[in-house]
Amino acid sequence: VPATIQAKLEQLRALLTLPCGSPASILIARWAATSYGGAVEAYMQWVNEAFEGTDDAPTGVASPITKVFADDTNPNGPGSTDVHLATDAGAATVGQVATVDAYLQARRALGTGPLRTFAASELALPISVKVFAKKDVSALVEAALLELGADTPMSGTLYLAEIVQRCQDVTTVYDTVVNAPLGNTQLGTGEVLVPVVTVEVVAK
Secondary structure (H helix, E strand, O other): OOHHHHHHHHHHHHHOOOOOOOHHHHHHHHHHHOOOOOOOOHHHHHHHHHOOOEOOEOOOOOOOOOEEEEEOOOEOEOOOEEEEEEEOOEEOOHHHHHHHHHHHHOOOOOOOOOEEEEEOEEEEEEEEEEEEEOOOOHHHHHHHHHOHHHHOOOOOEEOHHHHHHHHHOOOOEEEEEEEEOOOOEEOOOOEEEEEEEEEEEEEO
């Protein structure tokens, strides 16, 4: 593959990890959705549109789906695409998947392969830390680590350094030891992170 084409492919794949509904993803998706072929970025916009005016997203309320991953590696045969959905809390519900699937199927380009829509898989990851602080900040540290579930992209990577940084950002924390996980955690295709947090505080 020529270097210029490979670079474009890498840029395109990076776009798939944009949070659904972010300004950049909406602008890119609106452009893609106007093309007949149904570029992968369009799925982010279509997911937002699927909920407009529904009970899940009345007028003026954002879509409940905040993470979308489009697997365009022909997972179900030539030309096929699998779309995985999640909310900030974890996997999309059965009803949310049905709403999106009905909307996407109506917009699937003629002549393309099968399109399947799934709730994301959840990885319940134990995160255990020992922090040293000038006072008991266990609740603050726990809250900061739980936010990793919403902030880590679907099918992305949770870096050990990010766990440490979240702890260190809590006021009065001056040192952090991570007991689990022991390294970076790579999420699988269509997988989202659900942190299971344990915090020990040494206050002195």
